[in-house]
Amino acid sequence: MFKEKIIKEFEAIKPSEQTENAVLLKMEQEQEKQISVSPKKPAKKRWIAAIAAVLALVIISITVFNMPIFDGSNYIFTGSKDNNNLETSSNNTASTDNTVSKEDYSSSSGETSSKKTEQYNKIKFPDIKYKNGAPTNISYTQTYQLFEAIYETEQQHKKHSSSGTNSTLGFKGDSNSNNYGNPSSNYTKTNIQVEGVDEADLVKTNGKYIYTCNTYDDILIISEVNNGKIKKASEIELENTAYAYRYNSPNLEGIYVSGNRLVIISEYSIYSEKTHMYNYNVAVKLYDVSDPFYPVHINDFVQSGGYMSSRLIGNNLYVFTNETLYGSKLNVMKKSDITQYLPCVATGDADLKPISEKNLFIFDGEVNTSYFMATSIDINAGKRIDSKGVIGGGDEVYVNSTSIYAVSGRVTYSNNSKSYTPKTHIIKLTISKGKITPLAKGEVKGTVLNQFSMDEHNGYFRIVTTVRKYKLATCCNVITSSGIDYNAVYVLDKNLKTVGSITGIAKEESVYSVRFIxxxxxxxxxxxxxxxxxxxxxNPKAPKILSALKVPGFSDYLHPWGEDVLIGVGSMGVTNTLSDNAKISIFDIRNPADVKEISNVEVPHSYPRIGEDHKAIFVSEEKNLIGFAGDSVYYLYYIDDKYGLSRKEAFVMPTGETNTANLTICTRGIFIGDYFYVCNLNGIISYKYSENSIGKKINRISF
Amino acid sequence: MFIFQTFLWVDALQEEPFKVDAAKAFKTYSGTVYRLAFVRTGNTADADDILSDVFVRLIKNISKIKSEVHLRSWLIRATVNQSKTYYKKSKRIEKVRLADIDGAVQQNSEENLVLPAVMELPYHQKTVIYMHYFEGYSVEEIAGICGIAKGTVKSRLARARKTLKTTLEGVIMDV
Structure with missing residues (x-):
């Protein structure tokens, strides 16, 4: 009935005739514009294809005579002659590797799996010598075999179980990561999690130029700024960049600016006819902006997978991607389709090629058909330094100057209770001058919220999770949440062994914000x-809850301020819809056993979930200000000596035709000296800021 | 493999390339794009804008579309992207919402029971509910089109259904 109602009610939602006519007219106008623009595709593709056709005929006739040079397997799997041995089960010393005895496929109470073993016996898992908690190299062949074996097992499990659902799921934690805020410098830097570890953002400045991203049209605009005066210097439109013809609808994700280097991170998709799905790749475009009026393209660094995150530490850029292989792909994929299931890299115009097997790793207990890839690029030298792939891992990262922690959601299925318990796999990789080394794997219950759920301190890794059990619905193949939700804190040592924890915190609630100090x-x-x-x-072995302060509403973001106080940015929580306003709270944390809220303020005409994006929050201890964009103005709130909050400024934000884009969370406020610039994809407005009077508008530029 | 890649190229040369009839595409899919945009933004003005943006973008990228299936996926993906972090917040939404829905609905004599409840959901959840129940996409298809993990789709569906169950208590029993 629900389904029928939805269909009936939604069917009645249609665009008006007026709207339809308007759109058709715009389409016609665009069509005429397209005809007058010459096609971008290079003509050389045609004659390359022709030559290839001729070569194909030559090659066919040669292979018919069986010449060893063109033996397919040697071409792909260079160097290793022993690959073929992996495919025969008789050579395996551990015959159990060929059966599904991994914990995720059998009941947790230890019910004998011999019956199941028989059924699954025919599925060949590769013989990988796992090391407990430590990384093992995995070859291309083993990767293919593993993915296919997992998929095959899922298919068989579907057939054999009455409820007919998968026994393996990987899912992200809820999302939608020590000097905080602004160290004293002349201009505002991105609000990042870890000092010295820069994060990509939509707006960056070096004090002389402001770089703004238009993620709607995928354009980067560089503006020269000087004492409030703004002048457009140049722009880079992704669709018109080098190698653009290979990129299908590039998405501008974020940028870095460091010295005379500009890094543009873009994600693009390639549609596969075979699987009817999109393959995602990330292209890191490096530019020299010694003269920002004329940015010079240096090179492109491409890696496969969807963009997950990135960091810039000194000159080393770390880029993280992940890729999940679904049934529709695993169904049609052949071992020879190596770019479909292996992490690949490419530089410039070259084709994507899988990373070397010595850079491909797996940890024990891995049952996800996915991979996580971390690469490092020296942006000054313009060279890729390292690429590492890990089977299974990675939806969220925490990064400091020495380590990367990549976490991903896993679910274990219990046949007995027919319930799913989500867990978080943690993979630790160490970094040193761009060299990335997988080190250890750990596991905790529950899922993380975002990068701020994790932290490393004195070698110990701390993580906060929300644990929610899922049960199978009696019909319709859908998992519903049931059982008790609770929250937990875990402390792990440098080898990711859990040493301390508190569980069962705040039942039936989930984590909304975390900050480690x-x-x-x-x-x-x-x-x-x-x-x-x-x-x-x-004491890592015995974490203790000291206090639990209850206030109405919630905070999505927590920011340390000086030694004594924690600022929370969140929602008033009145209606729990988007009608609520944002709220700024100040908590006195001098006595952790007695945390108090000493002030709070409701921000009118604001977005209640602005705190979900920490980069959208501006904090300056130097100027005693906290700010973020509201619906149409950028707010700056002043924090006085007694930690009272008062509204200082409501600067008008640049608006324009693209109001329709996510204006509020894409808008940034930047101080350069005494001038404040409100920036977004529509333009930049500058104001002269003064402590004792209202800021004055100086200049405005529209993009 | 070099050989197979070559064969694919040769095949492509011989096949007739798929051409999108823009007007026909609009006629077939304007409803889907509009509804999805409306679901994600909660108001007709933004849905109108997104409808226009998506189809103008289609014209720009028309040569990249390889098949009918690709066209449908492309349009949905473009709609999801254009309305990606689209939200429209203002107090006026609460008062206007029901009126807006009635305005959006061209002809429906019966009372809207489910629609307001679905529109109250967070936009991620609204999207998957719409795509799964109305458009009939499977979890896998939604994951592929939106570029998210299968488990994410499942958990969003589960959470949405849990919320709807409460909101529609007494009205619809089988959520």
């Missing part, structure tokens, strides 16, 4: 009332 961890859970928990982590 040295030996303390603070996090907010929410359902109707918002407890702010203060956890003492000074």
């Amino acid at each position: 040295g030996n303390m961890g603070y996090f907010v859970t929410y359902r109707q009332v918002d407890p702010l928990f203060a956890v003492d982590l000074s």
Whole structure:
């Protein structure tokens, strides 16, 4: 009935005739514009194809005579003659590797799996010598075999189980990562999680130029700024860049600006006829902006997978992607389709090629048909330094100057209770001058919220998760949530072994924000009332909750301010819809056993979930300001000596035809000296800021 | 493999390339694009804008579309992208919402029961509910089109259904 109602009610939603006519007219106008523009596709593709056809005929006739040079397997799997041995089960010393005895496929209570073993016996898992908690190299052949074996097992499991659902699921944690805010410098830097580890953003500045991303049209605009005066210097339109003809609808994800280097991160998709799905790749475009009026393209660094995140540490850019292989792909994929299931890289115009087998790893207990890839690029030298692929791992990262922690959601299925328990796999990789080394794997219950759910301190890794059990619905192949939700804090040592934990926190609520500060961890859970928990982590083996402060509403983002106070940016939580306003709270954390909210303010005409994007929040301890964009103005709130909050400014934001884009969370406020620039894809407006009077508008540029 | 790639090229040369009839595409898919845009933004003005943006973009990228299936996926993906972090917040939404829905609905004599409840959901959840129940896409297809993990789609569906179950309690029993 639900389905029928939905269909009936939605069917009645249609564009008006007026709208339809308007759109058809715009389409015609665009069509005429397209005809007058010459095609971009290089003509050389045609004669290359012709030559290839001739070569094909030559090659066919040669292979008919069986010449060894063109033996397919040697071409792909260079060097290793022993590959073929992996495919025969008789050579395996551990015959159990060929059966599904991995924990995720059998019941947790230890019910004998001999019957199941028989059924699954025919599926060949590759013989990988796993090391407990440590990485093992995996070859291309083994990767293919593993993915196909997992897929085959899922298919068989579907047939054999009455409910007919998958027993393996990988899913992201809820999302939608020590000097905080602005170290004293002349201009505003991105609000990042870890000092010295820069994060990509939509707006960057070096004090002389402001770089703004238009993610709607995928254009980067560089503007020269000087004491409030703004002048457009140049722009880079992704669709018109080098090698653009190979990119299908590039998406501008974010940028970095460092010295005379500009890094543009873009994601693009390639449609596969075979699987009817999109393959995603990330192209890192490197430019020399010694003269920002004339950016010079240096090179492109491409890697396969969807863009997950990136970091810039010194001159080394780390780019993280992940790729999941679905049934429709695994069904049609052949071993020879190596670019479909292996992490690949390319530079410039070259074709994507899988990374070397010595850079491909797997950890024990991995059952996801996916991979995580981390690459490093020296942006000054313009060279890729390292690429590492890990089978299975990676939806969210925490990165500091020495380590990468990549976490991903896993689910274990219990046949007995027919329930799914989500877990988080953690993979630790160490980094040193661009060299990336997988080190260890750990596991905790539950899922993380975002990068701020994790932290490393004195070699210990701390992580906050929300644990939610899922049960199978009696029909319709859908998983529904049931059982008790709770939250947990875990502390792991440098080899990712859990040494301490607190579980069962705030039942029936989930984590909304987390911040670790040295030996303390603070996090907010929410359902109707918002407890702010203060956890003492000074003894890694015995974390302790010191206090739980309840206030209405919740915080999506927590920011340390000086030594004594924590700022929360979140929602008033009145209606729990987008009609609510944002809220700024100040918590006194001098005595962690007695945390108090000392002030708060409701921000009118604002977006209640602005705190979900930490980069959208502006904080300056130097100027005693906190700010973010509202619906149409950029707010700056002043924090006085007694930690009282008062509204200081409501600067008009650049608006324009592309109001329709996600204006509020894409808008950034930047100080350069005493001038404040409000920037987004529509333009930049500058204001002269003064402590004792209202800021004055100086200049405006529209893009 | 070099040999197979060559063969694919040769095949492509011989096949007749797929050509999109823009007007026909609009007639067939304008409803889908509009509804999805409306679901994600919650108001007709934005849905109108997105409808226009998506089809103008189609004209720009028309040569890249390889088949009918590709066209449908492309349009949905473009709609999802254009309305990606689209949200429209303002107090006026609460008052206007029901009126807006009635305005959007061209002809429906019966009372809208499910629609307001679905529109209240967070936009990620709204999207998957719409694509799964109305458009009939499987979890896998939604994951592929939207570029998210299968498990993410499942958990969003589950959460949405849990919320709807509460919101529609007494009205619809079998959510």
